[in-house]
Amino acid sequence: MSKRIIIIGGGIIGLLSSRELLRRGHEVTLLEGGNLRGSASSGNAGVISPGHPPIPTPDVANRALKMMLDRRSPLYIPPRPSLSLLNWLLAFRKACRPSHYKMVSDVLDRFSMRSRELFDPLLKEIPSALEASGFWELVRTPEGLHHLVTERDRLEKAGFDVELKEGDDLHAEVGGWDQTVRAGLVHRLGIVARPDELLLHLAERMQAEGGTLRTASKVSRIHRDGQRFDSVELESSERIEGDTLLVTAGIWTTRFASDLDIRIPMQAAKGYHVMLEMERPPDCAAVLQEACVVVNPMGTHVRLAGTLELSGINDRMVRRRLDMLAEATRAYLSRIEQAKRVSEWNGLRPCTADGLPAIGQVPGLGNAFVATGHAMMGVTLGPGTAELVADCIDGRSIPDWARPMDIARYR
Ligand SMILES: Cc1cc2nc3c(=O)[nH]c(=O)nc-3n(C[C@H](O)[C@H](O)[C@H](O)COP(=O)(O)OP(=O)(O)OC[C@H]3O[C@@H](n4cnc5c(N)ncnc54)[C@H](O)[C@@H]3O)c2cc1C
Structure with a gap:
């Protein structure tokens, strides 16, 4: 069933996840606080x-x-x-x-x-x-x-x-x-890879495939309604609702710890x-x-x-x-x-701290997901992460071999 998905963070993980979710028939709005040019995803070494x-x-x-x-x-x-x-x-x-x-x-x-x-x-x-x-x-x-x-x-x-x-x-x-x-x-x-070019191409493609990309749209808060994600609030105070949330804000994901009630070290x-x-x-x-x-x-x-x-x-x-x-x-x-x-x-x-990315459903928040913590391998692991987190959003459980990466380990 198609979902209205809000993604926070337009680095390599957010853009590849958008691509995968659009391919699966979901509606995607990607909110990026900057302009796609300053993040680790655009300035990295470019070796997959x-x-x-x-x-x-x-x-x-x-x-x-x-x-x-x-x-x-x-x-x-x-x-x-x-x-x-x-x-x-x-x-x-x-x-x-x-x-x-x-x-x-x-x-x-x-x-x-x-x-x-x-x-x-x-x-x-x-x-x-x-x-x-x-x-x-x-x-x-x-x-x-x-x-x-x-x-x-x-x-x-x-x-x-x-x-x-x-x-x-x-x-x-x-x-x-x-x-x-x-x-x-x-x-x-x-x-x-030429990382800067890769990001810009992915951003262009996601819009051509029907996704919405909003740059200069920094999320200041995530609102929940009990055990469900409800909406995000931008710094401008605008509120955007969705069925599902995916946070791919790199290191800034930690800033949402109290909204999501999970601390990723x-x-x-x-x-x-x-x-x-x-x-x-x-x-x-x-x-x-x-x-x-x-x-x-x-x-x-x-x-x-x-x-x-x-x-x-x-x-x-x-x-x-x-x-x-x-x-x-x-x-x-x-x-x-x-x-x-x-x-x-x-x-x-x-x-x-444990050397593994943190991917999956936020414990206690049925419709909120995170994909982050890729350290030196964000580009290398990008397409695999997009597939894994899209599977989680589609209701599949994380396969046994990938379970050590499940964000639920920080419950
Ligand atoms: C020098 C260097 C070399 C590297 N070399 C390689 C390499 O060769 N190969 C490799 O695989 N990896 C490499 N990496 C690692 C790789 O770059 C990262 O793992 C990857 O870019 C992380 O991607 P991300 O999408 O999770 O986060 P980021 O790239 O940090 O993107 C997060 C995005 O979220 C946005 N954001 C943050 N807060 C908010 C908010 N509140 N609202 C809206 N948007 C928000 C940010 O503006 C940013 O665009 C390197 C990193 C560095 C620094």
Whole structure:
């Protein structure tokens, strides 16, 4: 039966969910507080990476204290008096246990594989924003190579198509990188995206398919009538009613905790990008493993993206961290010295403490749903999330394998 669905948040999760819900015959109104250009979904690195590991890993737990204190660490947690941060860190530490890491990786591997299948029609529809070219993970050090071997074994075991290349074999396949790069793991299922273009295309398509998109429409409150969602209220005081609510507001989903009566333990993990104009950009997208920087060539430009900083919900640009992107990349691509910086950006990843997204029906509110908490994998997991949350809205229960992602775990 067709429902009138209101979606809050026009990032990648909101737009892909709109697309799926419209395809299933529902009526969709998407309310976006901004203009589709500022969110994590438009400024991210643009690497769709099935099999990507979660943030909480046994290895991160061992390095956490050092990272908290080291301003130059790619993962940086500036000390600040915050009870929610402290609780999040305690839960995060628990999630780094090997048994939890294994469970989370298994779920994310399966989910990202399903999501990858669902990208196929999008690849045909939006060739200007999505290319199934695969991407590389590049390393310079013996420790980096050791990491690649471990990753290759893990990914092959889980059924992903990867291959390790070293020395001349590597440089014969990837053009433009310095000889200091000693090995690379190619992720053949990877897709390279132009995130800004992808969002704008999805926004255009959802309107062409009959959906309503309202930008500059920030929701200030969700109203309920007992155990049912009733309407949303915009900052302008306008009220909009619907049969069903879906909240996909990224990290800002936490602002609706009291309206929805559910607390999702999430922290904003700030990331940065710089856009460079460059004469001969490298000919493939790559994750620079030791530097924790992603390099995504886009025509005559290159996007360098990375760093993960738990400094709360704000858009403060910390120059030192922004500059770290180009500095760290130079060791793999010295020609970057001559490149001209044309723009800078930062955005917030919505990170749960347990490393899994939070998807499904809000406990105690029969007609309200949430899909958020995708951390470093929002684009990668986008189509799978849209399918899963649309299934929930259509009354299907979450399959057993995906149950660890059910938002009901925060009941
Ligand atoms: C530097 C960086 C690099 C990344 N690289 C990758 C990558 O290579 N691959 C990958 O898969 N992922 C990557 N990510 C992660 C990915 O970008 C996020 O997981 C994803 O964008 C989250 O999408 P979202 O739709 O949940 O949230 P968002 O993109 O944050 O969108 C939420 C939207 O909700 C709107 N909103 C908020 N509050 C309200 C309100 N009250 N009313 C109306 N609208 C509201 C916001 O304006 C925003 O547009 C990266 C992130 C960063 C920061």
